[in-house]
Amino acid sequence: MTPLDYDRKHIWHPYASLSNPPRVRLAERGEGVEIVLSDGRRLIDGVSSWWCVAHGHNHPAIVEAMRRQSEKLCHVMFGGFTHDPAVELAERIAAFAPKGLDKVFFADSGSISVEVAVKMALQYQQAKGRPSRCKMVSLKGGYHGDTACAMALSDPDGMHVLFRGMMPTHYFVSKPEGGLPALAEWSRELENLVEEREGEIAGIICEPVFQAANAMNFYPPEYLLEMRRVCDEHDLVLVFDEIAAGLWRTGVRWAHERAGISPDVMCIGKALTGGHITLAATVASEGVADAISSGDVGAFMHGPTYMANPLACAAANASLDLFSRSDYGAMARRIESEFKDSISSLGSLPNVRDVRIKGAVGIVEVERLPSREDIDRVIDETGVWLRPFSNYIYAMPPLVSDSNVIRRIANAMSEMAKLPPGPETSGDFHE
Ligand SMILES: Cc1ncc(COP(=O)(O)O)c(C=O)c1O
16 A cells, blocks of 8 residues: 555545545655655645745754754653753743743644633633633634634634534624724724623734634734723733744734734744744733732643653744844745735636735635646646635745745746636635
C-alpha cells in the first residue's frame, strides 16, 4: 500500500470525511515559499500553511535554533521548572506586545490560548468578587478555534453549529460590517447588550480588524475603540485574538495597533514560530495578572503537559529575531499593493461578489466556489497551492514572498475566479 493509499483509508484530515476523503498531496520537503512533493513537483504555498509560515518553510535560522536546543533539552515539565528559551521568549514577547502586556502564559495551540484568555477573564471577575460574570461577548462572523470554548465564541451559525448542544453559551453582537457608517448602531447594540447582561459578562473577545477563518471580513479599527470604551466603563476584560492578524499579516505588527489602544489580554500563535512547530501565547496586562493572583484561589488554573516546550520556544525566539531584523510591515504592504494591481479587477467577473485586500491578505469572494476538481486542476497547472473555502478564494502568502511569487499566486487566484461555479456543496470545506 502506498503512503497515500494508507493515508486515504486511515487518517483523518482537517474537516474531511474518511469514506470520501478529499485529495491530499504527499509533501516531502519545504523550501522557502515552496512545498516540494514526493514526486519532485513544487507548489508555492499561497496560504503559508494556514497563515503561519511567515519567513518561508524550513528557515535555516529557525531550524538551527531548534537543532541546537534539541541537543540540550527537548522537553521538561513547566510545573517546577523553567528554562532559558522560555524566559528569553517571554522577554521578546513582552517587547513586541503592546505596552503594559507583559505577563505571558505559553499554550500549545491557538485554540488553547483562547481558552486560557477566557479563563483569565473569568478568574479576573471572580477575584473582583463577581463570580456570576462568566460569559463573554463575541462578534458574529468570528472564528477562535476548534476546542469547546473557542468554538462557542466563534460565529454561532458557522462551522461549529453541529456541536451547539455541548457548547457553553455566550453573547454575540452583529458582525462588524458596513464600515464607519454602521459603527454608531453597532456600538449601541454592544452597549445595550452589556447593560442588559452586566452581571453575567466577564469580557469581550474579537479578532481585531480582520475576521479571518469565518467571514474573511475587514472592519475599521474604530470598532475596537468602542469595545475598549465599553470594557472600561463596565470593568470587563478586553481580549484581542491576534492569532491570524498579528505579526504583520495585515501590514502592521498587531492589527489593533491601528486603533491606538491596547487590550487587557492578547492571544498570539500561528506565525509565532514562523510555522515550524506549534506554540501560542496568551499575554495579559499587569492589572489582570495582579487581580487573578490576589483572588481567593490565587493560582491561574491552567497547565498543559507541553506548556512552554523548549524546542517550540527556541523556534519562536528565532522567528521573533527574524521579525525584528527586517521590515515585515513594508513586505506586507508591498504585497498589498501588488495584490491591488493584480486581483482588484477580478471584481468584474460574473461569479465574483467582492475583492478585499489588506496587507498580505487577498480575498476574492465568489457567489459559489468552483468544483473541487477544477480547483485541483488549477493548483496542478499553476503550481500554486491555495485552499479556497466557503465563498472565498484567498491567499495569505509567506511575508517573504517576492513579486514574482505574488504574480504567480494572483494568476492562480484569477484562474480560479474565472471558473464556473461548482455544485452547491463544493464550498463545504472550511478554513
Ligand atoms: C483568529 C484565530 N484564533 C484562533 C485560531 C485557532 O488556532 P489553532 O488552529 O492553532 O488552534 C485560529 C486558527 O485559524 C484563528 O484564525
